[in-house]
Amino acid sequence: MTSNLAKFPLFRTATIRGYAQLAPLGGISSCELKTTVLPNKLVVASSESQSPITRISIVFRAGSRNEASDNLGVTHVLRNSAGLSTKNASQFAIIRNIQQVGAALYATTDREIVSYTLEGPRQAIEKALPFLTEVATQQVFKPWEVSDITNRLLLDIATRPLQLRAIDLVHNAAFRSGLGNSLFIPKSQIGKISSETLQHYVASNFLSGRASVIGLGVDISDLESYAQGLKLETGEGNDTPSPYKGGELRSNKGGNTAFVAVAGEGAALRDAKEALAFAVLQRAIGVGPHIKWSTRDNGLLSKSIGASIDNYASTTFNVSYADTGLFGILIAAPSKSAGSLVETAVKLLKCTKISEEDVTRGKNQLKTSLLLDGESGTHTLQNIGTQTAILRGASIQSPSQIVALVDSVSANDVQCALKKAAKKLTLASIGNLTNVPYLDEIK
Structure with a gap:
């Protein structure tokens, strides 16, 4: 009898919501990584790998450790809300335009970060990039769309493998709050995370001083120009310590x-x-x-x-x-x-x-x-x-x-x-x- 336990990624457990992910195609794996910090404290990092696949990610230091007792599970809802209607694009327009050019967009969360990633052929990224901006920075969280993802949340909870649940439990025992918060919404919280709760969480954590823009297969100057156009509130927010306690x-x-x-x-x-x-x-x-x-x-x-x-x-x-x-x-x-x-x-x-x-x-x-x-x-x-x-x-x-x-x-x-x-x-x-x-x- 064998088990897939050892094959489960545990180095930094992350959960993902998105469409089909593209495989890497060629390129240089050891290319130079260039970084810069914009005046508003937004970090930009890029590596021109010469790969025909370009990947651009907007990352926020806004993972589940930032949840409080009254909004536990908000990052799980946020992850599943990626691709919902934004200020300038409907849910249908986002899905159709990204898939039409052969790109993929997905959201990833762990205990410290929330990231939105766009990947696809180089010629497709320029057309799809405005929709990455919309999904990551222009959310509106329409109440009827947020309520529609309830069944998806229940499915995520029901299909968690036991090894992941054990890792969740050991975090909870070790840190209690903060890093002890689960990657998944508690059942008692389903239906209680409102549009206003999501908007408040984004406004408090999606700040330029807590964000970075990362690119692979894109020139640093092009990525810097894109990052300068992002409409992010300035500030660095507050980080609450989460000491190890054991239990x-x-x-x-x-x-x-x-x-x-x-x-x-x-x-x-x-x-x-x-x-x-x-x-x-x-x-x-x-x-x-x-x-x-x-x-x-x-x-x-x-x-x-x-x-x-x-x-x-x-x-x-x-x-x-x-x-x-x-x-x-x-x-x-x-x-x-x-x-x-x-x-x-x-x-x-x-x-x-x-x-x-x-x-x-x-x-x-x-x-x-x-x-x-x-x-x-x-x-x-x-x-x-x-x-x-x-x-x-x-x-x-x-x-x-x-x-x-x-x-x-x-x-x-x-x-x-x-x-x-x-x-x-x-x-x-x-x-x-x-x-x-x-x-x-x-x-």
């Missing part, structure tokens, strides 16, 4: 399987050296098999478990936010085996000595992953968009530049990262929890 949450849903996430505090994105150390540690512990149909990898967790337990899957997750991070292990296993697997994972986090060999393997896997992502325009755009939205005027690194920094990570850096993660653990579980121990029961 435990359990959701007993029955069935035959338990999904358990054990985590500790990770690295902040602003601390590049520590963030890279955690990324290497993630690969050293194991992110799942690298051979098709295999159920094992060569990571420390698989070695610790050995061949004594079958039909389980595991992966290490590592996510860096602006001011903190979350690092841990996610396990999916039959209920009868879950207890021993969780105890093994906790012991690994608390007592493991990372060897030079493990660090070298982790570095090689990390560099391979970064370079493969660099060949994907979509992954590169998301990576740069996150950096520009959070780091602002600081140095923005392309995937190839980050790879060059990986070799500077030492075994001691990785060991210190593991010690930080093990200081105060968080446990979240969902499924059949009959044999899943409580956090205070694990020695």
Whole structure:
């Protein structure tokens, strides 16, 4: 029995709403990244990759961590509202004109950012670009259109995979509010997010000092001219700290399987050296098999478990936010085996000595992953968009530049990262929890 658990993207969990996404076609994966900051604090970054596919994204630092108790789920509704009628274009006009030229437009949200991305052939982008502007900056949220997406919200909630729900729970347990807010609207909030709530959230967070415009396959001067024409309110808004606190949450849903996430505090994105150390540690512990149909990898967790337990899957997750991070292990296993697997994972986090060999393997896997992502325009755009939205005027690194920094990570850096993660653990579980121990029961 195999599982797709390890294949699920957990580095920075994002949710997407949009139409068909286009695959990258050729181009230069290691091209120079140029950045500039406009007088209104709007960051512009572009890389002319010579690809026949052009991608332009407008990114706002307005993810679910900015939600308050009275508007929980507003970013989920906002994501699903992408493409609704705007000040100057109807929903029909947006869809027809984008599809007519062979482009695609989609909205992506995670706990820190909301982004709107347009991609398509170079000759099509110029025609479709006004509709990206409309969707990202000229929303009106007509009440009857907002009410029409209720069934879509319910479908999103109903189809969440259990591993994603476990990651949501571990965030909630670790941070409580802020970064603990879910990517999905609570059922109790459906129908309560009004047009006025959406307008207020956009007015408070879609500001020039919290935004960036990113382009791949477009010249920086052209992108800068486009960015200067965006009608964004000036300001930087307020960022509320979301410190790591730790805790435990359990959701007993029955069935035959338990999904358990054990985590500790990770690295902040602003601390590049520590963030890279955690990324290497993630690969050293194991992110799942690298051979098709295999159920094992060569990571420390698989070695610790050995061949004594079958039909389980595991992966290490590592996510860096602006001011903190979350690092841990996610396990999916039959209920009868879950207890021993969780105890093994906790012991690994608390007592493991990372060897030079493990660090070298982790570095090689990390560099391979970064370079493969660099060949994907979509992954590169998301990576740069996150950096520009959070780091602002600081140095923005392309995937190839980050790879060059990986070799500077030492075994001691990785060991210190593991010690930080093990200081105060968080446990979240969902499924059949009959044999899943409580956090205070694990020695």
